[in-house]
Amino acid sequence: MAHDAQLVKGTVRLMILRLLESEPMYGYQMIQHLRDRSEGYFQLGEGALYPLLHELEASGFLASRWVAVEERPQSRKYYSLEAKGEQELARRRDEWKGFARALDLILEASRA
Numbered sequence: 001m002a003h004d005a006q007l008v009k010g011t012v013r014l015m016i017l018r019l020l021e022s023e024p025m026y027g028y029q030m031i032q033h034l035r036d037r038s039e040g041y042f043q044l045g046e047g048a049l050y051p052l053l054h055e056l057e058a059s060g061f062l063a064s065r066w067v068a069v070e071e072r073p074q075s076r077k078y079y080s081l082e083a084k085g086e087q088e089l090a091r092r093r094d095e096w097k098g099f100a101r102a103l104d105l106i107l108e109a110s111r112a
Contacts, residue, residue: 014092016030017089018089026067027053027077059088060084061084063079
């Protein structure tokens with residue numbers, strides 16, 4: 001199924017902030033969680049995710065730290081939600097709920 005890229009782009013920040021509300025994660029882990037939780041609907045690529053993570057971190061919404069992984073030669077960069085990110089998540093969540101409610105009112109309105 002084809003997805004409207006602009007619609008997805010407008011919701012990715014909300015989804016990333018929500019994922020990190022639960023626990024710190026590294027990039028590929030976020031990609032997998034989004035795919036699994038959406039039953040395959042969201043197929044976010046690394047090229048879209050990492051610039052967004054850097055932007056969210058630069059804005060003070062996320063923090064990151066490198067963690068050594070025993071079975072791998074490279075470390076993983078884990079991202080976590082900062083207090084400012086929690087506030088942004090709450091703001092975006094409220095905004096989304098209002099948007100979805102208004103859209104549902106239009107889509108579900110009976111024809112007069």
